Amino acid sequence: MDNIRVSDENTEKVQKSEIEEKVLKNPKSLNDSYPRKGNDIYNTHFCAGCGHGILLKLIGEVIDELDIQEKSVMISPVGCSVFNYYYFNAGNVQTAHGRAPAVATGISRAEDNAIVMSYQGDGDLASIGLNETLQAANRGEKIAVFFVNNTVYGMTGGQMAPTTLIGEKTVTCQNGRDANFAGYPLHMCELVDNLKAPVFIERVSLANPKLIRKAKIAIKKALMVQKEGKGYSFVEVLSPCPTNIKRDVKGVEDLLINEMGKEFPVKRFRDLSKEREPKQRPVSDFSIESLDEVFGVDRSKEIAKVEEDFEDCKVKVVGFGGQGVLSTGLTLAQAACSEGKEVSWYPSYGPEQRGGTSNCSITISAKTIGSPVVEECNVLIAMNKPSLEKYSIDVKKGGTILYDARAGNYGKGNLDVKDNVEIISVPAREIATEMGNAKAMNTAILGALMELGKDSPILSQNAFAEGIKETFAAKPKLIDINLKVLEAGAKWLRENK
Amino acid sequence: MNQNQVKPYPIISKNNCKACLRCISVCKEECLKLSEEINDSGYQYAEYTGEGCIGCGDCYYTCPEPLAIEVHIPRRTRKPKGDA
Numbered sequence: 001m002d003n004i005r006v007s008d009e010n011t012e013k014v015q016k017s018e019i020e021e022k023v024l025k026n027p028k029s030l031n032d033s034y035p036r037k038g039n040d041i042y043n044t045h046f047c048a049g050c051g052h053g054i055l056l057k058l059i060g061e062v063i064d065e066l067d068i069q070e071k072s073v074m075i076s077p078v079g080c081s082v083f084n085y086y087y088f089n090a091g092n093v094q095t096a097h098g099r100a101p102a103v104a105t106g107i108s109r110a111e112d113n114a115i116v117m118s119y120q121g122d123g124d125l126a127s128i129g130l131n132e133t134l135q136a137a138n139r140g141e142k143i144a145v146f147f148v149n150n151t152v153y154g155m156t157g158g159q160m161a162p163t164t165l166i167g168e169k170t171v172t173c174q175n176g177r178d179a180n181f182a183g184y185p186l187h188m189c190e191l192v193d194n195l196k197a198p199v200f201i202e203r204v205s206l207a208n209p210k211l212i213r214k215a216k217i218a219i220k221k222a223l224m225v226q227k228e229g230k231g232y233s234f235v236e237v238l239s240p241c242p243t244n245i246k247r248d249v250k251g252v253e254d255l256l257i258n259e260m261g262k263e264f265p266v267k268r269f270r271d272l273s274k275e276r277e278p279k280q281r282p283v284s285d286f287s288i289e290s291l292d293e294v295f296g297v298d299r300s301k302e303i304a305k306v307e308e309d310f311e312d313c314k315v316k317v318v319g320f321g322g323q324g325v326l327s328t329g330l331t332l333a334q335a336a337c338s339e340g341k342e343v344s345w346y347p348s349y350g351p352e353q354r355g356g357t358s359n360c361s362i363t364i365s366a367k368t369i370g371s372p373v374v375e376e377c378n379v380l381i382a383m384n385k386p387s388l389e390k391y392s393i394d395v396k397k398g399g400t401i402l403y404d405a406r407a408g409n410y411g412k413g414n415l416d417v418k419d420n421v422e423i424i425s426v427p428a429r430e431i432a433t434e435m436g437n438a439k440a441m442n443t444a445i446l447g448a449l450m451e452l453g454k455d456s457p458i459l460s461q462n463a464f465a466e467g468i469k470e471t472f473a474a475k476p477k478l479i480d481i482n483l484k485v486l487e488a489g490a491k492w493l494r495e496n497k
Numbered sequence: 498m499n500q501n502q503v504k505p506y507p508i509i510s511k512n513n514c515k516a517c518l519r520c521i522s523v524c525k526e527e528c529l530k531l532s533e534e535i536n537d538s539g540y541q542y543a544e545y546t547g548e549g550c551i552g553c554g555d556c557y558y559t560c561p562e563p564l565a566i567e568v569h570i571p572r573r574t575r576k577p578k579g580d581a
Binding site: 019020021022023024025026027030032040042043044046047048049050051052053054056057058060087208209212213216242248249250253 | 503510512513515516517518519522523538540553554555557558559560561562563564566567568569570571572
């Protein structure tokens with residue numbers, strides 16, 4: 001469909017003349033057509049008389065004037081303005097309902113130079129997204145928020161919104177909003193004005209050309225704050241929704257000025273753009289070197305390839321939180337890792353910081369591991385009585401159970417186990433205490449396990465020591481004592497088996 | 498050509514008008530009217546009567562359709578072209 005323009009003689013006269021003219025027209029940062037479903041691609045999807053189109057133009061003009069189109073990112077919300085990505089010739093992300101501030105935060109932090117604009121309606125911002133809006137404002141994120149307040153949910157058919165005026169009729173409050181039943185209209189500018197961080201807060205109106213021009217000034221201020229990187233700016237825009245308000249052109253102007261204007265006074269709440277300094281945030285370093293440092297990757301170490309083939313070895317470590325259950329598993333996993341085996345470590349624990357049940361599963365394999373979940377294990381390390389009784393049945397035929405002797409005296413008679421399972425009670429605490437640190441009792445059990453498996457091809461004695469060094473890398477003082485306890489555990493098993 | 502003879506004028510794109518009447522209602526000079534005919538979308542559309550535009554831009558700013566209205570405001574004479 002081509003646009004047919006209506007012109008007259010004067011038009012032609014000027015076009016032929018040598019007069020330079022100023023032309024008020026579609027800003028450069030808005031597209032010239034909006035290809036989408038259907039063939040009406042030169043018109044917006046908005047209803048006749050909708051305020052969104054006016055605001056789009058104002059934002060577009062300001063983007064042009066500030067010359068920030070190349071670094072602008074528009075966040076499209078859910079609601080009538082969902083299609084912003086058709087209209088703006090700028091970066092665009094369409095977000096989940098109410099989540100625009102979170103996405104905007106991410107973009108503005110990842111791309112410090114970007115001008116991030118979050119464009120949201122009253123349902124999106126003041127209802128489902130209220131928390132994120134206030135949190136983002138309170139953090140003083142470098143984003144400009146354009147909050148379009150038309151007092152109803154437009155897209156879904158005119159339901160009551162948080163901003164619906166007292167007495168205003170919508171399809172979900174057909175006798176008018178009753179404050180006793182549905183509360184009072186939410187004043188977003190006033191709410192945001194309670195926070196310290198925001199730099200610029202203003203409420204504007206699209207009622208008539210005079211107010212529209214004032215709105216443009218506010219939008220320009222808000223985007224200047226972004227251009228200078230000073231922080232959060234919030235512009236609430238009172239906007240007409242003739243379709244759902246069910247009023248004509250004069251009727252919506254009257255509503256905007258006399259009814260909405262009284263409930264939501266049009267004014268500048270805050271402008272700290274002169275006082276505030278540009279926000280400096282530390283620059284993120286995603287270079288391979290710095291990531292290697294964070295994750296402790298040593299690229300000079302050669303990764304040994306597993307040549308021999310062996311059956312998967314599955315180990316479960318069970319006990320109370322705080323007994324070193326998870327770190328025992330990690331030590332074992334690190335030990336396997338140091339020999340270049342495939343390994344998985346899979347923790348599972350309750351919500352308690354201390355004292356809750358805790359367990360972890362370790363799989364050591366010659367091949368890539370599919371699932372880290374261990375149902376039946378070859379070795380069970382139990383640190384206390386309830387865990388021992390609960391998990392003993394999970395040990396495969398011919399497997400081994402190692403448990404802390406303090407759990408009690410267990411054998412095949414009083415423990416629920418499969419055939420040929422070896423049950424070993426290790427006086428772990430005594431061994432560790434003898435060496436000087438009772439807390440290292442889990443390492444004593446590992447030592448016993450090391451001695452048990454000394455003839456197996458899966459882990460060498462050296463691997464266990466490597467595992468301990470790796471696990472305690474952040475607490476080097478503990479490495480020596482744990483190595484001693486490890487050896488003592490092995491010695492105990494040699495002498496007592 | 499005499500500069501004074503050239504007046505500001507709007508160009509309204511017929512098929513972009515949705516007949517919301519915002520421009521017509523705000524035009525102080527009352528130089529916009531609703532057409533008798535309908536456009537491709539089935540709306541009557543805003544038309545310039547051909548006289549009276551003072552180039553205030555109110556219709557442009559109040560129009561919700563970005564592509565519907567342009568306002569041309571003469572400024573000053575262009576530099577004469579090389580061979581003119």
